[in-house]
Amino acid sequence: MRINTTSKLILLFALAILLGSCGEYNKILKSTDRDLKYTYAKKYFEEKKYSRSIALLEELVSFYKGTAQAEESLYLLGQSYYNSKDYLSSTQIFTTYYNTYPNGEYAEPSLYYAAYGMYLDSPDPRLDQTKTYKAITEFQRYIELYPQTERADQAKTYLFELQEKLAYKQLLAAELYLKLGNYMGNNYESSVITSREALKDYPYSKYAEDFQMLILRARYELAENSIRGVKPMRYRAVIDEYYNYKNSYPSGKFTKEADKYFNKAQDIVDKLPDS
Numbered sequence: 001m002r003i004n005t006t007s008k009l010i011l012l013f014a015l016a017i018l019l020g021s022c023g024e025y026n027k028i029l030k031s032t033d034r035d036l037k038y039t040y041a042k043k044y045f046e047e048k049k050y051s052r053s054i055a056l057l058e059e060l061v062s063f064y065k066g067t068a069q070a071e072e073s074l075y076l077l078g079q080s081y082y083n084s085k086d087y088l089s090s091t092q093i094f095t096t097y098y099n100t101y102p103n104g105e106y107a108e109p110s111l112y113y114a115a116y117g118m119y120l121d122s123p124d125p126r127l128d129q130t131k132t133y134k135a136i137t138e139f140q141r142y143i144e145l146y147p148q149t150e151r152a153d154q155a156k157t158y159l160f161e162l163q164e165k166l167a168y169k170q171l172l173a174a175e176l177y178l179k180l181g182n183y184m185g186n187n188y189e190s191s192v193i194t195s196r197e198a199l200k201d202y203p204y205s206k207y208a209e210d211f212q213m214l215i216l217r218a219r220y221e222l223a224e225n226s227i228r229g230v231k232p233m234r235y236r237a238v239i240d241e242y243y244n245y246k247n248s249y250p251s252g253k254f255t256k257e258a259d260k261y262f263n264k265a266q267d268i269v270d271k272l273p274d275s
Helices: 005-030 034-046 050-063 070-083 087-100 107-120 130-145 152-180 187-201 208-224 228-248 255-271
Strands: none
Touching: 005 034, 005 050, 034 050, 034 070, 050 070, 070 087, 070 107, 087 107, 107 130, 107 152, 130 152, 152 187, 152 208, 187 208, 208 228, 208 255, 228 255
């Protein structure tokens, strides 16, 4: 394929600009004039050349400690990492900024972006949730300190999402206990306890009805798999939990299943000698 003269000129011009840009950047990197580097770090940041701004700012943040440029250079470094989608590094920088300058010019956005980086780093519900708890703590601190900012509503949304993740982890645990049944202990009771704790910790969770139904299922399965002597007490517990579920969710999605447990439990209790 032939390239006409105009196209060649455009390519040569673009190449010259690229080489000139690279040459300029290399000169700045080698320069000992840190104020010049700082000027270019901000210039590259504005041009969205974040890898270049990071390379310069990494050197400058330690040099500028205790100076007027210290806060801005650290915040720009955090933003450069954030805009590069290196959220782990940005979280570390923003956290350092906030801990160093809690009343600084960029304290509010730094705390928000630090929490947001932790939110993005929150793992799958099946894994350890230490990072999730940390993100929740940071969002709660942000909302408490900056309740009127434009980012506060979004912080609340992220906070609720993280709490739902923890609720779901509890749901998985409660379901597992139910499946284990009487294997190596009374796992039905563990399912009930886990579900009750989750309802106490996350009363407005979208999984609240699931937890309430798990309690009823666990009570029913425990009654079914109990020795004769304790069956009356445990079937009555099924009936009690049925009413708890129905009072909370009169038209709940598990109504048909709940009615089945109630009818069987009530029929058995009615036939018991000590009922």
